[in-house]
Amino acid sequence: MKLKRKIAEFTGKNKGPLFLCVAGMHGNEHAGIKAIELMQMMLEVEPITNPEFEFNGRFVGMVGNVKASKKDVRFLVKDINRQWNYQNLDRIFHTPEKDLDPEDQEVKELWVAVNMEIQAYQPELLVFLDLHTTSAYGGIYSITPEDPESIQVAQAITAPVVRGLLEGVSGTTLHFFNTKNLGVKTISICFESGQHAEALSINRAIAAIVSCMKAVGSVKSSDVENQHDNILSEYSTNLPKVTKVVYHHPITSADEFVMKPGYTNFQPIKKSEHLADDKRGKVLSPMDGRILMPLYQKLGSDGFFIVQDC
Ligand SMILES: [Zn+2]
Numbered sequence: 001m002k003l004k005r006k007i008a009e010f011t012g013k014n015k016g017p018l019f020l021c022v023a024g025m026h027g028n029e030h031a032g033i034k035a036i037e038l039m040q041m042m043l044e045v046e047p048i049t050n051p052e053f054e055f056n057g058r059f060v061g062m063v064g065n066v067k068a069s070k071k072d073v074r075f076l077v078k079d080i081n082r083q084w085n086y087q088n089l090d091r092i093f094h095t096p097e098k099d100l101d102p103e104d105q106e107v108k109e110l111w112v113a114v115n116m117e118i119q120a121y122q123p124e125l126l127v128f129l130d131l132h133t134t135s136a137y138g139g140i141y142s143i144t145p146e147d148p149e150s151i152q153v154a155q156a157i158t159a160p161v162v163r164g165l166l167e168g169v170s171g172t173t174l175h176f177f178n179t180k181n182l183g184v185k186t187i188s189i190c191f192e193s194g195q196h197a198e199a200l201s202i203n204r205a206i207a208a209i210v211s212c213m214k215a216v217g218s219v220k221s222s223d224v225e226n227q228h229d230n231i232l233s234e235y236s237t238n239l240p241k242v243t244k245v246v247y248h249h250p251i252t253s254a255d256e257f258v259m260k261p262g263y264t265n266f267q268p269i270k271k272s273e274h275l276a277d278d279k280r281g282k283v284l285s286p287m288d289g290r291i292l293m294p295l296y297q298k299l300g301s302d303g304f305f306i307v308q309d310c
Helices: 031-049 066-071 086-093 102-121 148-156 200-216 227-236
Strands: 006-011 014-023 056-063 125-134 141-143 161-163 185-195 242-250 267-269 274-278 281-284 289-292 302-309
Touching (some): 006 031, 031 056, 031 185, 031 200, 056 102, 066 102, 086 102, 148 200, 185 200, 242 289
Antiparallel strands (some): 006 056, 242 302, 267 289, 274 281
């Protein structure tokens, strides 16, 4: 598969936010990459059918982990969505290229590419949207850092906002791609658009991009068809608006963790419910709530999360 780091760019006539969309941070998640490619085509043809159409700012689409995406695996050596902290970047930038593992190289290249875009466009606002999919079905949602602006824009996407997810993990893009580290006012959102292989995960990712673009003024609401909102609201009908993570079940490969089949995102669960098995025996739910991201793939360091409605 031919795949580059930068897969889309579109600059409007008017200055506005730098809208940076990254997908394939996990190499087995292709829906976001497709969504970015289609978004680029939509932006290019829109002025033909709608001469009034104006785009404010610049849209850039990038692949997070190019090497893993080419091989359709989550990662080759380690998860690049756990590598984002100063200490690690410092190590990577002070290590000779030949001694870097594939994911170190990806982190380095992505960080350089993002900063070059900021330098070149000099935006007043950077919107960073990180597109993912999950191994489980049923449920789309966004994750944000705890800053009010990011939460506000995330709420414009008609899907549950999951809060507190970043407390249990470290080194994600949402921990690091912020105003302080990028030197420009930054809004960061991660959007999970459905199961990896579902065709609709692509449509939902496009709808999320469009919703965010409307919320930050890249495009006018009157220029955007309602179908995008409908795709998300239909899917979110029975899902809570805001939820908070109350439990995280981290795992290592030595645990031999196997999730019981059939769980879907946001499915209600009861205390003591038999959720999974590992080498110690049954893994029971410690509380009532809803299950999120039950692991149905080989690679991953999170068995599942439990969220409760806010
Ligand atoms: Zn992912």
